[in-house]
Amino acid sequence: MAERAPPLILGAGPAGIRAAMTLVAAGLRPIVVDESHAGGGQIYRQPLIADGRGAKARYDSEAAKAMRLHRDFAALGTDIDYRPNTLLWNLRDGAADIISDGVSRRISYDGLVLATGATDRVLPIPGWTLPGVFTLGGAQIALKAQGCAIGKRVVFAGSGPLLYLVAWQYMKAGVEVAAVLDAAPLAAKLNLLRALPLAPGIVLRGVRMAAELTLRGTRVVFGADRLSIEGEGRVARIVYRDGGREHAIACDGVGYGLNLRSETQAADLAGCAFRFDPRDRAHLPVRDASGRSSVAGVYLAGDGARIAGADAAEAAGERAALALLQDRGLSHDSSRAAVLERALVKIDRLRDVLEAAFPYPSQWAPEIADDTLLCRCEEITTGEALRAIRDFTLTEINRLKAVTRIGMGRCQGRMCGAAAAELLAAQTRRDIDAVGRLRAQAPIKPIPLAAGLSIDARQHDPAH
DSSP states (O other), X not given: OOOOOOOEEEOXXXXXXXXXXXXHHTTOOOEEEOSSSSSSTTTTOOOXXXXXXXXXXXXXXXXXXXXXXXXXXXXXXXXXXXXXXXXXXXXXXXXXXXXXXXXXXXXXXXXXXXXXXXXXXXXXXXXXXXXXXXXXXXXXXXXXXXXXXXXXXXXXXXXXXXXHHHHHHHHHXXXXXEEEEXXXXXXXXXXXXXHTTTOHHHHHXXXXXXXXXXXXXXXEEESOEEEEEEOSSSOOEEEEEETTEEXXXXXXXXXXXXXXXXXXHHHHHTTOOEEEETTTTEEEEOBOTTOBBSSTTEEEOGGGTXXXXXXXXXXXXXXXXXXXXXXXXXXXOHHHHHHXXXXXHHHHHHHHHHHHHSOOOGGGGGGOOTTSEEETTTTEEHHHHHHHHXXXXXXXXXXXXXXXXXXOSTTTTTTTHHHHHHHHHHHHTOOGGGGOOOOOOSSSSOOOHHHHHTTTTOOBOTTO
């Protein structure tokens, strides 16, 4: 009888690490593929080189969690087939196409845990492509991984809990945070009262961050609207409206983002069914409480399945691995599975409240100026997209892609896709779920030309 291929885990963030630990404890040796150089994911990202900062300086209140996760992953050692700095660009026929060190390989697997995480969600605003403008996640990576700031006087703008977290982290690092421009109205923050019984520590920590920013002289504006970023060759100021009046703040760096969006391309290539999620304003892969997708042997965990945060990702990663063990007929702890599912339900209730406190500014899409760049990769403006929608009577996002090339560039729609869908929905006066979702195609991320030229000649990984 042939030996079964190992499970494959995509992503070494909180979800992927806990999944790997669970499988190793059951006697399996999973393959762990991760684009980063070290485990931890975005939330617990490790620096490229030692920069003299300790865990407390890098992760603050999350330092204990980060260090525990890093230690647990390191302790797995050779019990896993760990492949950092490795890009998965395709899934087909029960195998994964990966690239590491510029070489394309094909690896077989038996059981796939997708722990792909999330990226920033943005809407284009005037000046958002100027040097000095970063997404909130990008600003956080600069601080955590490189130990540098995106400017000396920085403004953070957008919506979501990450907005305040990154602003506070910059303030603690000694950077002048000139302002936090929150798109949500102050009244929306009253929803946080409903979160107190669910997670008092998280709510109070958020209130403390906002209070400390204010005490340090940071201007905190609620209901900021009509944002635009100005400068000659680099950011010089950010302009916004508040209560009908226009204001400008001088700055040399801007961190901008509107909550997060799940990375779902791998789930699409794996054949998973999708369903629209009103809370996340996105089509997400369908999964049950255990993390099982609609495809046998494919499991979903963490923010790549639905935005819920690091604690939920750890629990979901472990739960998905237990489901994999059960489906393989291996010993698994069913009582532990039930505990994890209850914890995930509680966190999900908290996320519902947080989304109400930090709502997506859906009113922004109809106001995007025609000359604003929408798709950076293909250099398509909002006006060009709107003309195509009108001239070709477009109502579906993949038709918009075919006509305009929006979503065909290097990012494959990861940065512009959600914005294009919002624009299409606003222009056609349809609900966002009605315009559909961009279909993923391989390669889901750019691959080196040399590797691409040898794709047809590649061979299976000799280790498997």
